[in-house]
Amino acid sequence: MFGRLATGLIAILTFGRRASPLTGPAEVIDGDTIVVADQLVRLHGIDAPELDQTFSWRGQQITCGTMSLAALEALIAGVKVRCDVVERDRHGRLVAKVFSPYGVDIGRRLVSAGCALAYSTDYVAAEARKARRGMWRYAFVKRWDWRASSAPAPAVTRPAVSGNAVRVQTFARAELAEA
Numbered sequence: 001m002f003g004r005l006a007t008g009l010i011a012i013l014t015f016g017r018r019a020s021p022l023t024g025p026a027e028v029i030d031g032d033t034i035v036v037a038d039q040l041v042r043l044h045g046i047d048a049p050e051l052d053q054t055f056s057w058r059g060q061q062i063t064c065g066t067m068s069l070a071a072l073e074a075l076i077a078g079v080k081v082r083c084d085v086v087e088r089d090r091h092g093r094l095v096a097k098v099f100s101p102y103g104v105d106i107g108r109r110l111v112s113a114g115c116a117l118a119y120s121t122d123y124v125a126a127e128a129r130k131a132r133r134g135m136w137r138y139a140f141v142k143r144w145d146w147r148a149s150s151a152p153a154p155a156v157t158r159p160a161v162s163g164n165a166v167r168v169q170t171f172a173r174a175e176l177a178e179a
Helices: 002-016 064-076 106-112 126-131 143-149 164-178
Strands: 022-030 033-036 039-043 054-057 060-063 080-088 094-099
Touching: 022 039, 022 064, 022 094, 033 080, 039 106, 060 064, 064 106, 094 106, 106 126
Parallel strands: 039 094
Antiparallel strands: 022 033, 022 080, 033 039, 054 060, 080 094
């Protein structure tokens, strides 16, 4: 009896308190995952394309995931971010709302630029879809549908820099500027 009471009290004290925000410079892993203070953090409420998903832009195949990665890097390169942790996902990653030093919600910015999809009611992609920004300019498969029809994704790794990288970064920055 006492053991259960102690376990319950520890759980309330541990999970009942709101965790302090995680802050620091971020390293971008993919379009919706960063590392801050040695913690793997998934951006809450958004779903960026897989790194190897593609769409056609100006007659060339562009990887949607690389475009999302470039947009995220453009938003947080060289700045200290604040991560308000919401939960841990089934893979043990922290899931957090991520903010720039000026209070800009990074997930909201990626969704409004069409560089990520919203899967939470916190964000709405209708504005990007209506304005045909980012991925909404082209036919693409939503990440959750693409993942369901594809082979299991490899471990998360950053793509190698190639000649395509400059085109992808140009596209991503243009979409962010329009949003």
